[in-house]
Amino acid sequence: MRLKGKVAVITAAASGMGKAGALLFAKEGAVVNILDFDKENGEKVVQQIRETGGEANFFDTNLLDMTEIKKVIEDIYDNNGKINVLWNHAGTPGPSDLEEVEESEYNFAMDLNLKSGFFTTQYVVPIMKQIGGGSIIYTASIAGLKASPFSPVYAAGKGAVVNIVRSLAVRFGSDNIRFNCICPGLVETPMMEKFLKRSENDNLEKNKQTLLDNIPLGRLAKPKDIANAALFLASDESEYISGINLPVDGAYLVK
Ligand SMILES: NC(=O)c1ccc[n+]([C@@H]2O[C@H](COP(=O)([O-])OP(=O)(O)OC[C@H]3O[C@@H](n4cnc5c(N)ncnc54)[C@H](O)[C@@H]3O)[C@@H](O)[C@H]2O)c1
Numbered sequence: 001m002r003l004k005g006k007v008a009v010i011t012a013a014a015s016g017m018g019k020a021g022a023l024l025f026a027k028e029g030a031v032v033n034i035l036d037f038d039k040e041n042g043e044k045v046v047q048q049i050r051e052t053g054g055e056a057n058f059f060d061t062n063l064l065d066m067t068e069i070k071k072v073i074e075d076i077y078d079n080n081g082k083i084n085v086l087w088n089h090a091g092t093p094g095p096s097d098l099e100e101v102e103e104s105e106y107n108f109a110m111d112l113n114l115k116s117g118f119f120t121t122q123y124v125v126p127i128m129k130q131i132g133g134g135s136i137i138y139t140a141s142i143a144g145l146k147a148s149p150f151s152p153v154y155a156a157g158k159g160a161v162v163n164i165v166r167s168l169a170v171r172f173g174s175d176n177i178r179f180n181c182i183c184p185g186l187v188e189t190p191m192m193e194k195f196l197k198r199s200e201n202d203n204l205e206k207n208k209q210t211l212l213d214n215i216p217l218g219r220l221a222k223p224k225d226i227a228n229a230a231l232f233l234a235s236d237e238s239e240y241i242s243g244i245n246l247p248v249d250g251a252y253l254v255k
Contacts, residue, residue, distance in 0.1 A: 016189030088117030113157030133176030169243030185249030
């Protein structure tokens with residue numbers, strides 16, 4: 001088992017890629033702690049893990065509330081005596097374009113895409129320092145690595161995540177804390193539709209086809225594709241890898 005003995009925290013894991021990661025991490029032996037505000041689906045993931053002999057806990061957490069996150073991280077540390085892996089997965093497509101963006105929409109998107117993971121990391125790093133290291137993974141996006149003309153707020157948040165990862169990898173390398181981010185292309189999750197249909201005038205099927213035409217591997221990503229990448233970055237197999245962004249995009253970016 002690739003994560004045996006490790007305690008993992010995954011944010012936004014009641015659905016999509018986070019859920020796929022929670023199931024996979026638990027299968028590979030980690031004690032998985034899920035932070036999400038979807039109690040019903042979060043508890044279902046925990047139940048599914050326990051039914052197959054894994055260990056998991058759900059924490060009903062608003063990932064926009066730093067005080068709540070801090071308390072949950074303290075509880076997880078108290079219960080387990082360590083946190084070896086943190087996957088900051090929470091995020092949102094946020095508002096489209098430039099002209100119509102309200103300040104409140106801008107703040108909401110930046111808070112969930114950037115601030116939430118930043119402070120979760122701040123609460124976890126002292127624990128990892130104390131136990132001699134750890135792996136911190138972020139979910140960025142291909143939008144953090146290239147222009148995203150109709151989603152500049154999203155691109156700004158995810159681009160910042162890419163550079164936070166580089167900066168913290170350098171800062172905490174001597175503490176054996178690794179920082180990496182995954183940059184997914186479009187992934188088949190409930191969030192996908194929001195990316196493909198930004199406004200009423202958008203044609204979802206047409207946008208999907210345009211994208212597919214530009215993905216050399218010929219399909220959209222599945223949640224498990226991203227979970228597999230996260231498993232590698234969480235495990236000791238990647239012990240000499242830090243500060244990278246890993247596109248999981250079917251070769252979209254290099255085309
Ligand atoms: N789906 C894609 O195509 C895609 C592509 C690139 C990057 N991403 C990134 O992946 C991440 C999530 O994507 P997904 O597709 O797995 O999403 P999803 O829609 O399947 O799940 C999102 C989860 O986040 C939770 N959540 C949202 N706001 C929250 C809050 N304030 N507090 C607690 N929980 C909250 C929801 O309850 C849900 O469980 C985001 O960071 C997103 O930017 C998605």
